[in-house]
Amino acid sequence: MEEKQLYGALTVYRERGAYLRRLEQFEKAKASYDEAFNSSPEDVRMLTGRSQVCADAVKPVQAYADAEIALKLEPGNMNARNMQARAMYTMSDFERSVVMNFRGARVRQQPPYFMEGINQGVETIQDCIGVNSGNVMLEFLPIIKQVEAALPIGDEPVKPKHISRIPQPERKRKLTQMEARKDLTLARVLAMKYLGPMAYDKFFLQHLTSDPRLQSANSGGSKELKLIVDEALRSLCERQGMLRAQRPYYTIKLAEKAESKYQNKYKEAVLIKEREIGTRTAERLVRQIEKSLRQNRIMDVMTQAEQMQMFLDGKVPRTLPDKELYTDRLYRAVGEGYLAQHRLSYTLSERGNRRRIAFLMGLPVGRPKSFDSVMANYPYKFIDIKQATEKVAATLEMCENSTMKCWLMYELARLLCTQKNYALAKFYAKRCQREAQEIGNVPWWLNGLFVLMSGDMQQNNSNEVRIQVEEAYEYAKKLQDPEQVQAFLLKCGEMAAAPVLADERKAIVQRERQILAVMDEAQRVESSVLFKRMSTVPPGRRFSVLPRKDTGQTRAERKHRRQKGLSVIPGPERVLPPPPKSSTLGFQVFDI
Known part of the structure; x- marks a missing residue:
C-alpha cells in the first residue's frame, strides 16, 4: 500500500524550515527544506530559503548552487541574487561578492541587504590587505627571515637523494615540550578569538x-556517536576557518596594540600579582610534599606530587619564572620518596622483612601476619596499565627537564616490569641511571637499580642481583644516611642467593596431559580418573608420574606417620553418606 502524500507538503516543510532557521537549528531546517525540495524542486522561495540555511551552516557551495538554480528559474529575483552574494562572501571571494552587491544595489535600494553586503565586503578587504592590517611585512620580518633560511637557495644545486632499494618509513621530527605547549596555546587562543564561548x-x-x-559494547551506538562528534567538530573548525579568512589574526593583534598607559600599567600589575600568587602556591605545595616525606607517608607524597604537577602544567615561564626550579624540587622529593620505601623494619620479624622485600620487588607474597607501614602506604593506582604506559611514553618524548625524565623513565620501567617485559624495562632503567648520573642525583640512580633488581629477581637471575647489590652498596655511600639502604641491599642479595623450591604440581599436571595424549579414548578416560584419585593420596604414598630416583623418603614418611597400636596408616578422611530419602510423597524417614 502506497504512502499517502501530505496535502500542501511544499508549504508545510518550507515554512517549518524557515521557522527552524530562525531558531538556529540549521540541520533540522535543512532536512525540512530537503523534504520540500522532494515535493517541488522548482519552487524559488524554497531554493532561496535552503540557500540561506546552507550559508548560515557554513556550507557555501550548496548555498551558491541553490541560489544559481533559483536565478535560472526567476532571473529577476533579488532575494536569490542576495543569497548568491552571501554565498560568495562565505566562500571568501570578497571582491566578487562586493561586485555582485553593487549590481544588486543599483536595482534595489530597500531593504538595505545589498548595501550591508557592500559595507561588509569592503571592511573585510580592508582587514585583510588594507589600512586595518598594518605593516605586516615589517612586523613579521623575523618570522619571514626564519622561513627563508630554512628553505634551500634557488641557485644552489640540490643534490639528488640516494634512493635505497629497501623501503624506509619517513621520520618526522617530533615537537619538544616547549614547542608542543606553544602550539597548544596558540590553537586555544585562536579558537577563543574567533569562536568566543563556542571555543569551549x-x-x-x-x-x-x-x-x-x-x-x-554497543558498536552501532558508538559509531553513531563518533559520527555526531566528528560532524560537530568539522562544522566548528570550518566556521573558525571562515571567520579567520574574513578577519586575519594580524588584524586582531594590531587592534589590540592600542596604546593606553593605564591599561598597560593594569596588565603589568596583574602579571606581578599572578607571579606572587603562583610562587606562594608552589612553595606551599612543595612544603606539603616535604612534610609528608619526613613522615614516610609515600601515598600522600604521590598524591600531592600529582596536584603540584597539574598546577605546574597550567603555568608558563612568564607567569611562574622559577618553574624549572620547582620542577626539580618536586621530582627530587618524589625520588627520595620512592627510595624511602626500600628500608628494613626492626620491629618486624625476619619473615615480615622478607615479605616486604618480595612485595617491593614484585615477587608473590602471602597474607601479612602483622602491620607493614611500607605496604600500607604504597601508592596504588587502579588504572589500565597499557593506557598508563602509553601516556608516560608520550610525556617522555616531549620532556625537557632532566629530573622529570628520571621519574618518567623509572615509571615506564616499573610498568613494563609489571607487564613482564623485562628487556624493555631494563633499557629504560639503564637510561634512568645514566640520566641520574649526569645530573648527580643519587636517589634516582638507586631507584633505577631497584627496578633492574626487581626484574632479575622475578627471573631468578641470582648472579645479576649479586653484582647489582655490590655496585649499589658502594654507590649508596654517597647518600647522607646510607645505612638503611645498604641493609636493604644486603637482605635482597641474601634472598636472591637462597635456593628456590620447585613446585612439582605443575610439572605433574603437564606430565599427566602428555601421558593421556598418547592413549586411546577408552584408556584415556580410565587413566584420567586414576590420576584424579592419585592426587588425593598423600605425596609419601603416591606413585609419581615424574621420572625420579627412589631416595627412601616413602619409608621415612610411613615411619613418621605410623602410630603405636596401629597396623594400618589412616588414609584420607571419608565423609558420611547422605541420609536416605523416600520416593513416597509426604513420607519422611527419622533416625531415632
Missing part, C-alpha cells in the same frame, strides 16, 4: 574524539 565546545569535542568511553 570545540575543546570538549577534541577531547571527546580520543576518549575511550566513546567506544562501548
